[in-house]
Structures are given as C-alpha cells and as structure tokens.
Amino acid sequence: MDGFVTSKKRKAKQVVGDDDESTDVKLAILSSLHPTINQETLLEFLLAHDGSVQATSGSLKSQTAGLTGISPRKTSSSQVHSQSSLRSWSGSTSTPTPASTSKRAKLLSRKGATLHLFDPEDIRAHTPCTIVHNFLPSDEANSLLVELLQEAQTFEKITFKLFDNVVSSPHTSAFYVETDQELEQQTSEYVYNGGKLTDVRKITPQLLKVKTRVQEAVNREIQERIRTHQGGKKLKHQSPHPWSPNVAFVNCYSGADESVGWHSDQLTYLGPRAVIGSLSLGVAREFRVRRIVPRETDDDDNNADAQGQIAIHLPHNSLLVMHAEMQEEWKHSIAPASVIDPHPIAGARRINVTYRDYREPFNPRHTPRCGCGVATVLRVVQRKKENWGRYFWMCHAGNVPGKDGCAFFQWAEFDDDGNPTTSRSGQQQKQQAKQ
Ligand SMILES: O=C(O)CCC(=O)C(=O)O
Ligand SMILES: [Fe+2]
Known part of the structure; x- marks a missing residue:
C-alpha cells in the first residue's frame, strides 16, 4: 500500500511539477535556520549546492563562523524612501x-x-x-x-x-x-x-x-x-x-x-x-x-x-x-x-x-474530499510548462505536524465564470472508478 501511495504521489508531482514550491520552501527553511542572512544570498548558496538544504545550511554555518563572504541582511527593504515616479x-x-x-x-x-x-x-x-x-x-x-x-x-x-x-x-x-x-x-x-x-x-x-x-x-x-x-x-x-x-x-x-x-x-x-x-x-x-x-x-x-x-x-x-x-x-x-x-x-x-x-x-461541503476524509486544497500548475495554468485538487492533510496525507489528486475544471463543472459526488465517483 505504501509503495502504491508513493508512486502515485510521484506521478502527481511529475504532472503538475509540484516541485515548483520547493525552492521557496527550501528558502523558508533556510531563512528560519539562518535569520540574519538575506534571501538573495540564501538562494545563491542553495543553487551552488544543487538545491540541498542540508549542504547549504552546513556551508552557511561554516562560512558565518569564519565570517567570510556572507553579507548580513542588507536588503534595501528599509525605510520608506520616496521616489517621484x-x-x-x-x-x-x-x-x-x-x-x-x-x-x-x-x-x-x-x-x-x-x-x-x-x-x-x-x-x-x-x-x-x-x-x-x-x-x-x-x-x-x-x-x-x-x-x-x-x-x-x-x-x-x-x-x-x-x-x-x-x-x-x-x-x-x-x-x-x-x-x-x-x-x-x-x-x-x-x-x-x-x-x-x-x-x-x-x-x-x-x-x-x-x-x-x-x-x-x-x-x-x-x-x-x-x-x-x-x-x-x-x-x-x-x-x-x-x-x-x-x-x-x-x-x-x-x-x-x-x-x-x-x-x-x-x-x-x-x-x-x-x-x-x-x-x-x-x-x-x-x-x-x-x-x-x-x-x-x-x-x-x-x-x-x-x-x-x-x-x-x-x-x-x-x-x-x-x-x-x-x-x-x-x-x-x-x-x-x-x-x-x-x-x-x-x-x-x-x-x-x-x-x-x-x-x-467553493464551500468545503461541495469540493472533493481525499482518502483522509479531509476537504482538499485547490492549486494551479505554475512551473511545469506542460500543464501550466491547469487547476487541481489535492490532499493537504499531510501538512499537519504528526499526520501523513494520502495520494489524492484530481484535475479541477471550471466554466468561463469560474464555477466548478463537476459536482463533488461526480468527481468522487470518477476518482473511485479510476482506482
Ligand atoms: O501583509 C501583507 O501585506 C500580505 C499578507 C499576505 O500575503 C497574506 O496574508 O496572504
Ligand atoms: Fe498572501
């Protein structure tokens, strides 16, 4: 069962390029581990370490200990400057x-x-x-x-x-x-x-x-x-x-x-x-x-x-x-x-x-529920060229500390006015039939 869930999750990731958040997510983790280093520097280090949070964090720790090459947060986000236009x-x-x-x-x-x-x-x-x-x-x-x-x-x-x-x-x-x-x-x-x-x-x-x-x-x-x-x-x-x-x-x-x-x-x-x-x-x-x-x-x-x-x-x-x-x-x-x-x-x-x-x-009474029995989250493909702009429902129960989610994934369809075109029961039935 685990193997099945894992491979289904992997498949969903491939279609939507769900990875797209990973850079932001990795930056968020690095930012909380290294609050004094600005995001641009964190991103540079992350790229230099092939996206590995662990390697980036290790390298940042050794460099900040030796105080070499890292500028503290020096973003220009600061005072309210004024600019005419x-x-x-x-x-x-x-x-x-x-x-x-x-x-x-x-x-x-x-x-x-x-x-x-x-x-x-x-x-x-x-x-x-x-x-x-x-x-x-x-x-x-x-x-x-x-x-x-x-x-x-x-x-x-x-x-x-x-x-x-x-x-x-x-x-x-x-x-x-x-x-x-x-x-x-x-x-x-x-x-x-x-x-x-x-x-x-x-x-x-x-x-x-x-x-x-x-x-x-x-x-x-x-x-x-x-x-x-x-x-x-x-x-x-x-x-x-x-x-x-x-x-x-x-x-x-x-x-x-x-x-x-x-x-x-x-x-x-x-x-x-x-x-x-x-x-x-x-x-x-x-x-x-x-x-x-x-x-x-x-x-x-x-x-x-x-x-x-x-x-x-x-x-x-x-x-x-x-x-x-x-x-x-x-x-x-x-x-x-x-x-x-x-x-x-x-x-x-x-x-x-x-x-x-x-x-x-979009009231959770009408939207799809996943295998965990939880109303799913609506997202859109932002990074993957292939399915770019397509919406999908997926399980987010695994975001709660101590909980694992399931592999639920379903494309979402809307009419021109943004109303879902399939009822929840219709979607659930189709999903069950596919499994
Ligand atoms: O504080 C802000 O201006 C933005 C907050 C925000 O992005 C949010 O609540 O989703
Ligand atoms: Fe926001």
Missing part, C-alpha cells in the same frame, strides 16, 4: 496599454534586481496590483489601527509542516468572519494547510464598517483594470459577479524582522482568478512580487527569479488590490526590513487586513 524618467504619462505595460515591465525588472515602486501609476503599469493611498479618512484608519493592535496582542503564529520540519509563520494572525454560523462552520468544516483554524473571531464593528468602503473601492478598481489591462473583458474563469468580501485575515508584523515568505494565496475557498483587497496600517513595509516563469526543464531552477522582483511600498492607510492575474501567475512576500521608520501609533508594528470573497461553490 518612473514616469518622470520614462517620459510616458499616458495610461499604458496591456502590450506596452508588459514590455515596460520586462525592461524595468531584471533577474537579480529589485525594482522599487511607490507611485500608483507605476504599480498599475508594472504589476497585477493597484494601490489607493490615503484610503480611509485618517481618524478612521487610526482608530481601526488602535483596535487591531489591541486584538493582535492575542494573535498567534501559525504552525505547519514543511517536509519533516515543523515551522511557524514569522508573524502572527487571526481570521474574522461575520456571523456565529460562519464561526461555527469555520472551526468545524474548513481546512487550512490540512488542519482546522484555531483562532477564528467575530468581525469587529470597525472592520465591518471598513469592509463596505473596501468593497466599493475594489469593485471600482476591478472595472478599471478590465478596461485598461484586460481588453474590456473579464479573464477566463474570473467571476462576473461583484466582488463581495465576507471574511478577513488580519496579520500583525511586530517588528522589522517579521515577514511572510514567498507564496500565492490559496484559491481553495475563493476559486480561480480571485481578487483580494489588502489594507495596510501602521509602519510602512515592502510588499514584493515576482512573476512565476514556467520551467523549461524539470531541473531548471535558475529561472526562479528570471524577471527580478518588484517591491511595492505600502504606507499606512493604503489599500492594495491584488487583481485576477495575480495568484495564478505571481508570488508575493513581505520582506524582512533592516530599518523601519516608526509609526506614531504603531511604533515598529504593521497591521494588514486582507478582505476575501469566499464563494459558495
């Missing part, structure tokens, strides 16, 4: 067309280099995001910040399993829902990283009030994006319905060294081509994005940073919209900072609220 030197002030946008982005962000963006027009032109500065009336932003800093005193780090290591997120967070019924469902039915969330809270009156403003602004931004970047049409699998957030994740970064590693947000409850509204409060930090470039071959890891990173600077009271192009094709992170400019209310702390639209067809 790229437009001032690129000579263009007009709204870019999709073609000119991607050409400019290619020219400006390069392998190994980080392009720093501050101006909303530059962010719109070079990334799948848009930003609204000074989003809330300032007293509303400040009082939401005060409330969430208070809440964050009891937030916890999320613990999960990476390969055989148990690691915890380098920041704290909590999850907010609107009704008692959702609170009950979230703790009994929903699954994150293979396990149940332990800290689910009822949304606060201020978070709820701000949600209405976020909802209006995000829907406006979506329409604008469709007009300027999507040729007037929603993307294939993008929902045609107005974006209607019903949950919020709140993250707290207590100091410059707290961060979140490279990831794409989980589509499991959002569906394909999801849009997310992300409000930043307190100290300004860098939100880094990079496009995922499909691999030419299975062991081609050199492409991981082929187009370089883009750092979007997120000041207090800014709303970042991650548009429908984002989660499937890009990864994002909050980089550790070497220096920060303290905020008058928050000091070194930053609060981030991501409002999300959990869609009914």
Whole structure:
C-alpha cells in the first residue's frame, strides 16, 4: 500500500511539477535556520549546492563562523524612501496599454534586481496590483489601527509542516468572519494547510464598517483594470459577479524582522482568478512580487527569479488590490526590513487586513474530499510548462505536524465564470472508478 501511495504521489508531482514550491520552501527553511542572512544570498548558496538544504545550511554555518563572504541582511527593504515616479524618467504619462505595460515591465525588472515602486501609476503599469493611498479618512484608519493592535496582542503564529520540519509563520494572525454560523462552520468544516483554524473571531464593528468602503473601492478598481489591462473583458474563469468580501485575515508584523515568505494565496475557498483587497496600517513595509516563469526543464531552477522582483511600498492607510492575474501567475512576500521608520501609533508594528470573497461553490461541503476524509486544497500548475495554468485538487492533510496525507489528486475544471463543472459526488465517483 505504501509503495502504491508513493508512486502515485510521484506521478502527481511529475504532472503538475509540484516541485515548483520547493525552492521557496527550501528558502523558508533556510531563512528560519539562518535569520540574519538575506534571501538573495540564501538562494545563491542553495543553487551552488544543487538545491540541498542540508549542504547549504552546513556551508552557511561554516562560512558565518569564519565570517567570510556572507553579507548580513542588507536588503534595501528599509525605510520608506520616496521616489517621484518612473514616469518622470520614462517620459510616458499616458495610461499604458496591456502590450506596452508588459514590455515596460520586462525592461524595468531584471533577474537579480529589485525594482522599487511607490507611485500608483507605476504599480498599475508594472504589476497585477493597484494601490489607493490615503484610503480611509485618517481618524478612521487610526482608530481601526488602535483596535487591531489591541486584538493582535492575542494573535498567534501559525504552525505547519514543511517536509519533516515543523515551522511557524514569522508573524502572527487571526481570521474574522461575520456571523456565529460562519464561526461555527469555520472551526468545524474548513481546512487550512490540512488542519482546522484555531483562532477564528467575530468581525469587529470597525472592520465591518471598513469592509463596505473596501468593497466599493475594489469593485471600482476591478472595472478599471478590465478596461485598461484586460481588453474590456473579464479573464477566463474570473467571476462576473461583484466582488463581495465576507471574511478577513488580519496579520500583525511586530517588528522589522517579521515577514511572510514567498507564496500565492490559496484559491481553495475563493476559486480561480480571485481578487483580494489588502489594507495596510501602521509602519510602512515592502510588499514584493515576482512573476512565476514556467520551467523549461524539470531541473531548471535558475529561472526562479528570471524577471527580478518588484517591491511595492505600502504606507499606512493604503489599500492594495491584488487583481485576477495575480495568484495564478505571481508570488508575493513581505520582506524582512533592516530599518523601519516608526509609526506614531504603531511604533515598529504593521497591521494588514486582507478582505476575501469566499464563494459558495467553493464551500468545503461541495469540493472533493481525499482518502483522509479531509476537504482538499485547490492549486494551479505554475512551473511545469506542460500543464501550466491547469487547476487541481489535492490532499493537504499531510501538512499537519504528526499526520501523513494520502495520494489524492484530481484535475479541477471550471466554466468561463469560474464555477466548478463537476459536482463533488461526480468527481468522487470518477476518482473511485479510476482506482
Ligand atoms: O501583509 C501583507 O501585506 C500580505 C499578507 C499576505 O500575503 C497574506 O496574508 O496572504
Ligand atoms: Fe498572501
């Protein structure tokens, strides 16, 4: 039985190139083992040691002991710099067309280099995001910040399993829902990283009030994006319905060294081509994005940073919209900072609220369950050229410390509006028939 599971797992890996996360995962492990060494240096060492975490870590330990060749974290993620705009030197002030946008982005962000963006027009032109500065009336932003800093005193780090290591997120967070019924469902039915969330809270009156403003602004931004970047049409699998957030994740970064590693947000409850509204409060930090470039071959890891990173600077009271192009094709992170400019209310702390639209067809009651009896996770092929852009459901029960998952894997199909085209029972039957 074990042999069967192992070979099935291997097969799934081959079709989806699931390995694609391994560089990020390896970097996350190395980062937690060597917190003072910046990610670029870790990546260089990892590549030099053929992707072996153990060899990289050993080599880093001996080099840091001898203090040779390693620069401490010296990322430029630091103070809030100011930059007028790229437009001032690129000579263009007009709204870019999709073609000119991607050409400019290619020219400006390069392998190994980080392009720093501050101006909303530059962010719109070079990334799948848009930003609204000074989003809330300032007293509303400040009082939401005060409330969430208070809440964050009891937030916890999320613990999960990476390969055989148990690691915890380098920041704290909590999850907010609107009704008692959702609170009950979230703790009994929903699954994150293979396990149940332990800290689910009822949304606060201020978070709820701000949600209405976020909802209006995000829907406006979506329409604008469709007009300027999507040729007037929603993307294939993008929902045609107005974006209607019903949950919020709140993250707290207590100091410059707290961060979140490279990831794409989980589509499991959002569906394909999801849009997310992300409000930043307190100290300004860098939100880094990079496009995922499909691999030419299975062991081609050199492409991981082929187009370089883009750092979007997120000041207090800014709303970042991650548009429908984002989660499937890009990864994002909050980089550790070497220096920060303290905020008058928050000091070194930053609060981030991501409002999300959990869609009914993606309720775990309707989505496939794996052999462990757990609702599966929805993912997309990001690296493997062959199946690039295809969605699949897979078991994630093995991410819980102390648990092993199963080999469940199933391609996911959606109609043009992003609704699953097969019912759960239909999918389960097909899966059982195949086994
Ligand atoms: O803190 C942020 O701005 C981003 C947080 C994030 O990526 C997430 O919660 O998924
Ligand atoms: Fe995220």
